[in-house]
Each structure stands twice: as structure tokens, then as C-alpha cells.
Amino acid sequence: MISKSRINDRIEKLAKIGMTDEGGVSRIALTEEYREGLNLLTSWMERAGLSVHIDQAGNLIGRKEGESSNLKAVAIGSHVDSVGNGGKYDGTVGVIAGIELAQHLKEENIENKRPIEIIAFCEEEGSRFQSGGVFGSRAMTGKLNEEDLKVVDDNGDSRYEVLKAFGLDPANIDRAVRSEEEFELYLEMHIEQGPILVREETPVGIVTAITGLSLTEVIFEGEANHVGATPMDLRYDALLGASEAALAVEEIINRYGGYAVGTSATMEVEPSQVNIIPGKVSTVIDIRDTDLDKRETILAELEEKVKEISMRRNLNYRINNKLKANPANSASHIIQTMKDMSEKHRIKTFEMPSGGGHDAQLLAEITDMGMIFVRSENGSHNPQEFAKAEDIKLGTDLLAHTAIHYINK
């Protein structure tokens, strides 16, 4: 039986490890709290009949062999690291739901032809090394580069040293890489982190695609000068250029519509002093869409606009592409199976894309991917983050029905 009370108890128990004064959770990757969390997961995985190991990237993997050892595995995962003073549901619900499925198979004597794997990915949040996150799933899909082991945390310790101190062997981190031959598909359940399921009054979301983010730095350079002595027509104000660019982001995104979102997220103004016209402004613009071509078209249009603004205002400009992640589509057969199962078991669902990045985005590079969202309130990455036990149960039900459909297929 998929047990609501067991799932809920486990969420609360895990939340006690690294609990903050405000009732939030600080369980930063590869700390002692993180180890304690993994130990607790290990005990639950073993009780569910899984054999457990940790790979060289710090991913905790519980595996149950299938009756046919030559078949590819059905993998289910998420993460149990948190941001500083984050919530108790982000990531954890997906790992606990996966373990619940394994426990359910054991209790009900449900056979599995295919192997199953329940995975807690290491450092999804990226809070320790400020390096963009999804570290464990990048390691598993062979997407790490040399820089990933060199980045340092607030104490000045490199990720290489931290992995080593955790008892791992970062020199052989490529042993964590898995191949397409090993996985039939990957499923992940996660809280929504946005307001859509609340607005739709629907407990469970079926994720159609994960949006691909891009971070573009635009630097405008004009001339810092005296605000009183410089006439309006002889100014080269970099902040006005950056402000026009920020408004252009909103205009362009609204015109393209669909799932596109855009944010002029930061602005650094130099010299940023009263009495001086801003001479240099750098702004980082975040543009996301589930459609890669559309996102690239938007970025190209934004670049043209920045050029036009700079020419008109006599500013110099530079554009640096800081980060680009590919969007990932959920496999259509998994979406269909989830729709069929939710209809059959009367679980109310809503189809939607994910605006946030997840480990599933990386796994989609090597296998078919499907994702389930659970309605959550008060946003996420804060102590007030909240998902109802009923909703988590319904999400876990859908996850279990979907997984069971595939493990004997």
C-alpha cells in the first residue's frame, strides 16, 4: 500500500536533520547533516528491499534487480540537499515517493521484470559551490568539466577536496557516468514551486517539458560625468541604456507569449553615486522557454535591440552568453501513460511545463523522461514552502501506477 502516513512521517523525520530556528531546512550538500540524511534514506531503502551504494559523485542509489537481468532499469529520483534555510518538501518528496514505491512492491509481492533504481542526486541546488547545481545528475550523464571539481565553497575548500573528505574518490568521478543502455526511463516527482496548480485547484501536474534557461550578461558603457554640469543632450548615460533593455525584455517576451519568460535580473551600476551620471552598467538577463528555437530567436531579437539602443544613445556594449541549458521534453508515451493512469485512478491532473530546472532535465539526455508535480503553496526555497499530505499521496499514487506500468513491460 502507498501509505500517506508513512510518507508524511518520513518527510517530517528528514526535515529534522538540519532544521533551522524558523522551521526551515539547511541540509547543504556533502555536509555532516547531508550525510545524516543519506544514512536515514539508506535505512529506508534497505527496509524496502533495495541494495544501496553511493557513487563517486555522491549520488545515493538503491537498486533492486529485475527477474530479467538483461533489461534496462526504471529509475526514479530527486534530491535531498537544500538551499540555506529552505523548505522541507523541495526534492525530498520525490526521493521519499520513490522509496515508498519500492516498499509497496515488496509488501504487495509485486514482481519486477526490470531492475528499479531509486536515486538521491547530489547537490541539485548548487548552494554549496554556487556553480549552477544539478551536480550529481551532470556527473551521471557525463556533463562535468574540469572546472566543476575546482570550484570552492565559502570556506575556500574545492569540490574535489570536499568530495574526498566525504569519503569519495573524485579522481575517479567518471565512474559515476551511466550509459543509455542502462536505463529504460527516468521518473521524477517534485513540488511545483510555482502558483499554477493552486490556481487550477488541481493537486497533481503532469510535466510536458522542462524549460531551457539562458543567462546573458549585457554591459553598457557610456560616460560618467557631473549630473549638474552636463546638459541633457550631451550625456551618455549607461543606466538609461540598461533600463531600456530591461523594458525591451518585457516587450519582446510578451509579444512571443506562450511559455517564454524573461527577466532583467541584476543591474550593477558604476559608479552608483549621487552627483555622477552612471558610466557603466552590467545587467544579467534570464530568458527561458520550452522551445529551443524560439528561445534563440528571442535572444537574437534582444541582441538587435541592445545594438539599436546603444547606437541611438551613443553607448558601447558587450554581450556575454554566461549559461545555456537545453530544454527537455517529457517522452510522449510517458505523458500518455500518466494521463491514462490518472483517469483510471481518478486523480485530477493538469498538464504544464516546468519553469525550474531539475535533475530530470539531465537524465533526459540519456533516457526517456517523465515528471510529476505536486501542488505547493508559499513558493519554495523558504521555510513556509508547503505541500498537503493528501496531494503528496496523490502524486505518489500516480508515480507508482506509472512506474509499475513500465517495470513489467
Ligand SMILES: [Zn+2]
Ligand atoms: Zn528541487
